[in-house]
Amino acid sequence: MRYVYGPVPSRRLGRSLGVSPIPSKTCNYSCVYCQLGRTDHFTNERKDFFDPQEILKEIFQSVNENKSGIDYITFVGEGEPTLCKSLGYLINQAKSTHIPVAVITNGALLYDEDVRMDLKNADVVLPSLDAGCQKTFSSVNRPYKGISFEMMIDGLKKFAKMRDGQLWIEVMLVKNLNDSEEEILKIRDILKDLDADRIYINVPIRPPAEPWVEIPDEESIVKAHEILKSHVISGYETGEFNISDPTQLYDEILKICERHPMREDQIRQVCMKLNVDPDGMISKLRKDKNVKEISYQEKIFFVVKPKMEVKA
Ligand code: SF4
Incomplete structure (x- = not known):
């Protein structure tokens, strides 16, 4: 599978079948704070990077193979999924499986009416809102030139009014960047107009793009939680990875690590479930030139270095 991975355990979406329609x-x-590292292909142009039919074929195949084991089909991407021009078509086709469809997005392109229409039918849309003003927006999200804070907020408000599904907003807090009471109050004022079904506070628990990024102090997280009346998702996933064939285990782990850093304890857990030697697996990953080992927050993560396959 090239575009679809999992199902993987997700803190918000249960067993999530990930779909990545972009390079x-x-x-x-x-x-x-991006767990993928710094953006390599910085663009704001929507297009079909891959053949939508090929993506759909993989979605349907995975759904058939995991009939009752998927809570959400999640368009998430290894970047921003709304950059895929056929996203609306893919969402509508994926809904024919009768499995709820979610989209995890940074929300920047919601200023574009086509994108709002594309996301209208998704069962859950999870946009980010990490800032209450232009200055913080530029410091935390570092948007593509021409995307202003005002445009982003305006798009979010328009989408909140016309959506058919649920709106779950995620606020990623970074120490000393957007965790002050003043900034949180500004975010709260914006949230008042969105009427979101859920608000989540997240913190950078996975290796971030910039090494200086830090998790805020407990006190700031609690204060933000009180002000925003949010859920806090600061812990790691505890669910199991749905991998059943021990002969494919190494390849399956690599596929997940391409999109999502995997912790050493998660890899050991899945090995033990399939009677595969965990030490042998960890040692194989360490020897693989395409795999990077990162130590962060007292945990070891494995990520696959991205292949440059963008046909821009
Ligand atoms: S929106 Fe931010 S966190 Fe998400 S993929 Fe882009 S750079 Fe990474």
Whole structure:
């Protein structure tokens, strides 16, 4: 599978079948906390990077193979999924499986009416809102030139009014960048107009793009939680990875690590479930030139270095 991975455990979406309709590290933001590293392919142009039919074929195949094991089909990408021009078509086709469809987006392109229409039918849309003003927006999200804070907020408000599905807003807090009471109050004022079904506070628990990024102090997180009346998702996923064939285990781990850093304890857990030697697996990953080992927040993560496959 090239475009679809999992199902993987997700803190918000249960067993999530990930769909990545864009090439690696393709985004219109370059967030300081991005777990993919700095954005390589910085663009704000929507297009079909891949054949939508090929993506659909993989979605249907995965759904058939995991009939009752998927809570959401999630368009998430290794960057920003709304950059895929056929996203609306893919969402509507994926809905024919009767599995709820979610889209995790930075929300920047919601200023574009086509994007709002594309996301209208998704069961859940999860946009980011990490700032309450232009200055913080520029520091945290580092958007593509021409995307202003005002445009982004205006698009978000328009989408909040016309959506058919749920709106779950995620606020990623970074120490000393957007975790002050003043900034949180500004975010709260924007949220008042969105009537979101859920608000999540997240913190950078995975290796960030910029090494100086830090998780805010407990006190700031609690204060933000009180002000925003949010859920806090600061812990790691605890669910299991749905991999059943021990002969494919190495390749399956690589596929997940391409999109999503995997912790050493998660890899050991899945190995033990399939009676595969965990030490042998970790040692194989360490020897693989395409795999990078990162130590962050007292945990070891494995990521696959992205292949440059963008045909821009
Ligand atoms: S965190 Fe999301 S929006 Fe930000 S740079 Fe990474 S992929 Fe893009």
